[in-house]
Amino acid sequence: MQMPEPNPTILSLKPRLVTRLTSVLPKDAVIHEISETRAYECDALSAYRCPPLIVVLPSTTREVSDILKICYEEGVPVVPRGSGTSLAGGALPTADCVILGVARMNEIIEVDYDNRIIRVQTGRTNLSITGAVEDEDFFYAPDPSSQLACAIAGNIAMNSGGAHCLKYGVTTNNLLGVTMVQMDGTIVELGGAHLDSGGYDLLGLICGSEGQLGVVTEATLRILRKPEGARPVLMGYESNEVAGEVVSDIIKAGVLPVAIEFMDRPCIEACEAFAKAGYPICDALLIIEVEGSEEEIDMQLGLIKQIAAKHDPIEIREAADADEASRIWLGRKSAFGAMGQINDYMCLDGTIPVSSLPYVLRRIGEMSKNYGLNVANVFHAGDGNMHPLILFDANKPGDLETCEAFGADILKLCVEVGGCLTGEHGVGIEKRDLMSHQYTRDDIEAQMAVKDVFDPNWLLNPAKVFPLEDSESRRMHTMAAE
Amino acid sequence: MLSPRNEDELAEIVRSSQDPLAVQGGNTRGMAPEGIALTVTGLSGISLYEPGALTMVVKAGTTLAEVNDALQSENQRLAFEPMDYRGLLGTDGEPTIGGVVAANISGPRRVAVGSCRDFVLGVRFVTGSGQIIKNGGRVMKNVTGYDLVKLMAGSRGTLGILTEVSLKVLPQPETESTVILHSLDDRTAVKAMSKALGSPFEVTGAACLPSRDITVLRLEGFTESVRYRSQRLADLLTEFGNAETTRNKEDSAEIWRGICDAKSFHDHEGDVWRFSVKPSDGPNLTDRLETTELMYDWGGGLIWLKSGRGTNMRAQVGKFSGHATLVRADQETRDRIGMFQPALPSVAALSDGLRAQFDPRGILNAGLMTAA
Numbered sequence: 001m002q003m004p005e006p007n008p009t010i011l012s013l014k015p016r017l018v019t020r021l022t023s024v025l026p027k028d029a030v031i032h033e034i035s036e037t038r039a040y041e042c043d044a045l046s047a048y049r050c051p052p053l054i055v056v057l058p059s060t061t062r063e064v065s066d067i068l069k070i071c072y073e074e075g076v077p078v079v080p081r082g083s084g085t086s087l088a089g090g091a092l093p094t095a096d097c098v099i100l101g102v103a104r105m106n107e108i109i110e111v112d113y114d115n116r117i118i119r120v121q122t123g124r125t126n127l128s129i130t131g132a133v134e135d136e137d138f139f140y141a142p143d144p145s146s147q148l149a150c151a152i153a154g155n156i157a158m159n160s161g162g163a164h165c166l167k168y169g170v171t172t173n174n175l176l177g178v179t180m181v182q183m184d185g186t187i188v189e190l191g192g193a194h195l196d197s198g199g200y201d202l203l204g205l206i207c208g209s210e211g212q213l214g215v216v217t218e219a220t221l222r223i224l225r226k227p228e229g230a231r232p233v234l235m236g237y238e239s240n241e242v243a244g245e246v247v248s249d250i251i252k253a254g255v256l257p258v259a260i261e262f263m264d265r266p267c268i269e270a271c272e273a274f275a276k277a278g279y280p281i282c283d284a285l286l287i288i289e290v291e292g293s294e295e296e297i298d299m300q301l302g303l304i305k306q307i308a309a310k311h312d313p314i315e316i317r318e319a320a321d322a323d324e325a326s327r328i329w330l331g332r333k334s335a336f337g338a339m340g341q342i343n344d345y346m347c348l349d350g351t352i353p354v355s356s357l358p359y360v361l362r363r364i365g366e367m368s369k370n371y372g373l374n375v376a377n378v379f380h381a382g383d384g385n386m387h388p389l390i391l392f393d394a395n396k397p398g399d400l401e402t403c404e405a406f407g408a409d410i411l412k413l414c415v416e417v418g419g420c421l422t423g424e425h426g427v428g429i430e431k432r433d434l435m436s437h438q439y440t441r442d443d444i445e446a447q448m449a450v451k452d453v454f455d456p457n458w459l460l461n462p463a464k465v466f467p468l469e470d471s472e473s474r475r476m477h478t479m480a481a482e
Numbered sequence: 483m484l485s486p487r488n489e490d491e492l493a494e495i496v497r498s499s500q501d502p503l504a505v506q507g508g509n510t511r512g513m514a515p516e517g518i519a520l521t522v523t524g525l526s527g528i529s530l531y532e533p534g535a536l537t538m539v540v541k542a543g544t545t546l547a548e549v550n551d552a553l554q555s556e557n558q559r560l561a562f563e564p565m566d567y568r569g570l571l572g573t574d575g576e577p578t579i580g581g582v583v584a585a586n587i588s589g590p591r592r593v594a595v596g597s598c599r600d601f602v603l604g605v606r607f608v609t610g611s612g613q614i615i616k617n618g619g620r621v622m623k624n625v626t627g628y629d630l631v632k633l634m635a636g637s638r639g640t641l642g643i644l645t646e647v648s649l650k651v652l653p654q655p656e657t658e659s660t661v662i663l664h665s666l667d668d669r670t671a672v673k674a675m676s677k678a679l680g681s682p683f684e685v686t687g688a689a690c691l692p693s694r695d696i697t698v699l700r701l702e703g704f705t706e707s708v709r710y711r712s713q714r715l716a717d718l719l720t721e722f723g724n725a726e727t728t729r730n731k732e733d734s735a736e737i738w739r740g741i742c743d744a745k746s747f748h749d750h751e752g753d754v755w756r757f758s759v760k761p762s763d764g765p766n767l768t769d770r771l772e773t774t775e776l777m778y779d780w781g782g783g784l785i786w787l788k789s790g791r792g793t794n795m796r797a798q799v800g801k802f803s804g805h806a807t808l809v810r811a812d813q814e815t816r817d818r819i820g821m822f823q824p825a826l827p828s829v830a831a832l833s834d835g836l837r838a839q840f841d842p843r844g845i846l847n848a849g850l851m852t853a854a
Contacts, residue, residue: 205632
């Protein structure tokens with residue numbers, strides 16, 4: 001993965017920048033010693049690393065505005081950072097950038113149960129939003145698997161999803177308003193506690209823009225009342241095709257489960273060996289969870305089991321109590337850990353139309369043989385968001401490259417069947433150069449035209465999302481202006 | 483009237499046009515922008531419908547009726563419940579799906595499941611330069627590049643002309659019922675709606691109709707579940723008086739059709755305004771207004787109201803958080819007051835910048851969505 005060469009002019013500005021930034025921030029909020037900036041050299045895509053020029057850790061919107069104004073005047077690129085859990089390299093620095101970390105901005109500004117909203121500073125972690133309201137039996141719905149650590153700022157930048165999207169939607173569906181600072185320091189308010197936008201939906205536009213349009217410092221989020229209860233059912237099938245049909249039949253029957261998780265044989269075997277959850281060893285395993293009162297759950301699961309039974313399952317197991325429910329989830333939740341135990345792995349997140357599931361899994365199996373690397377599939381079947389885990393050995397020369405080539409082929413396959421490159425992780429640097437497989441030059445140009453409006457000098461997270469050759473003239477224009 | 487038969491023809495018309503174009507779907511909302519009328523009704527038909535994947539791809543000029551018929555045959559629906567403006571505005575014509583998306587039209591269920599824009603998975607459109615652009619796709623989770631889908635939804639043809647949209651659809655519930663509370667003043671009604679929406683009983687509609695003296699709460703799903711939740715909800719709300727529950731599905735559906743289409747505003751006297759606010763702000767805001775008819779939807783967050791002809795309700799209410807749209811008024815009033823809420827300068831700068839990028843010649847629905 002290529003990154004642009006650092007601009008020597010900017011590197012030479014470092015002492016002046018440190019002085020200027022220290023004039024608007026507390027001393028400990030400006031980090032510039034190499035021994036300390038190294039802590040920010042990568043995010044969760046740790047194969048790529050580069051210490052930034054300077055790291056700043058503001059505490060208020062005003063400080064963010066001051067920082068951006070200085071960087072704008074000096075022509076210095078800024079890479080915003082939430083908690084650094086991006087799997088796509090969204091927060092990967094360049095040597096000539098300022099990392100703007102929002103970790104210190106973690107206050108809860110307002111909780112309003114009557115209007116079912118919470119207003120927070122965006123450095124707050126995802127899980128702590130639910131933590132702040134669960135005493136009143138409320139929760140914040142989007143639940144990316146990194147939710148213990150990931151920040152709302154990053155969730156908004158990547159439009160993060162989670163396992164419960166089928167019912168509750170992703171970040172963009174649960175975001176009502178933001179305070180955002182533009183690259184030139186302008187502070188804008190978008191949305192609020194009301195439910196629709198008066199003019200253009202700029203809130204929808206900035207959600208998922210990967211920190212390229214502005215730095216979001218505060219957010220108003222929808223909170224929901226917790227359901228009375230939830231219960232999973234597990235079912236095993238002899239083939240992916242049949243499991244795919246079961247999912248489709250359940251949805252067609254009008255049941256809307258809160259989660260439908262799918263695991264294939266390599267994944268089941270690894271999880272079983274690791275977590276001993278007592279899964280049946282078969283080709284395809286589904287975990288389906290429904291919500292409601294006890295009676296409502298019984299009724300919905302009854303319907304689901306009826307449909308499932310028509311397709312000759314190897315096993316159907318309903319959780320009789322909380323303990324059994326947690327055992328059903330145990331294997332699925334430890335899938336990534338189980339894989340990490342065996343091997344290094346790369347996790348993809350292409351999305352496909354649910355109907356092409358059997359075909360895609362078959363093709364991935366064939367490719368796996370050709371590349372000589374094993375792959376395990378675990379994914380959100382209700383919404384078609386796949387998570388193929390390609391296993392490789394980081395110590396073996398050439399294995400990472402083979403793995404990346406295999407991964408790229410899987411993502412191209414996702415696009416070919418009508419899906420997309422990334423369902424919830426974002427493009428970052430990881431999928432940047434594959435964008436032209438999903439979008440034409442004109443499509444990409446239309447997206448870059450949006451960045452031209454918000455950030456005319458292309459200083460915010462500039463080397464991400466778009467293929468470098470497509471964004472080059474815009475980025476170079478900035479350098480030439482130096 | 484220009485009426486292209488396909489996307490390429492449409493793109494060619496836009497590219498070669500020297501004049502402003504007034505883009506129309508079914509022309510049911512009486513927007514009347516400047517320019518030569520261009521209808522997209524020639525771009526019609528359902529391109530793909532996969533009930534098992536809850537997705538439909540449909541050309542923008544397809545009538546809403548055709549979309550609904552196809553969905554109904556599979557027991558599915560558009561969950562965002564688009565309003566039919568014909569009764570309110572006295573227009574005829576057939577609403578199109580492209581028009582619905584272009585105006586982000588959402589009904590009472592918005593408060594629970596999201597608005598139209600939350601159900602649009604992908605778009606194809608022609609920019610003001612005549613370029614054909616696609617964004618998003620037909621899968622439910624997609625974060626590949628910027629979300630121009632949201633930008634297009636609600637931009638009313640001013641940034642591009644929609645040619646095709648992909649939608650997430652949902653199952654049609656087996657039944658529905660409505661829990662009705664009587665004789666609550668506005669403030670108490672909003673409190674009751676807040677309590678209902680903050681309950682675990684999955685309320686999918688919360689409205690208050692002061693002129694009928696009722697506050698209504700909708701529940702949908704499987705029959706037994708709806709019966710159970712209606713009972714639990716009525717129990718929860720005893721402090722607001724004795725609740726009555728509709729006896730059958732049709733009665734409930736009729737109540738909500740009326741709310742969705744703002745039926746109590748269908749007589750043609752006076753101007754009609756639509757305010758979008760924080761739900762608990764609603765009653766404070768209406769206190770400041772002289773109205774002859776009033777309705778709260780979205781738990782209080784959406785206020786429909788009627789005023790004397792030519793009154794500027796935006797000016798009357800003063801500063802508030804949210805926005806107000808002048809939905810029905812004569813042309814002179816619309817020109818004078820402006821249909822849409824003027825944006826703050828920082829937001830207006832961004833909106834104007836986007837419009838200049840997507841329609842550099844300013845030929846798409848000129849005059850629409852501009853500051854008054």
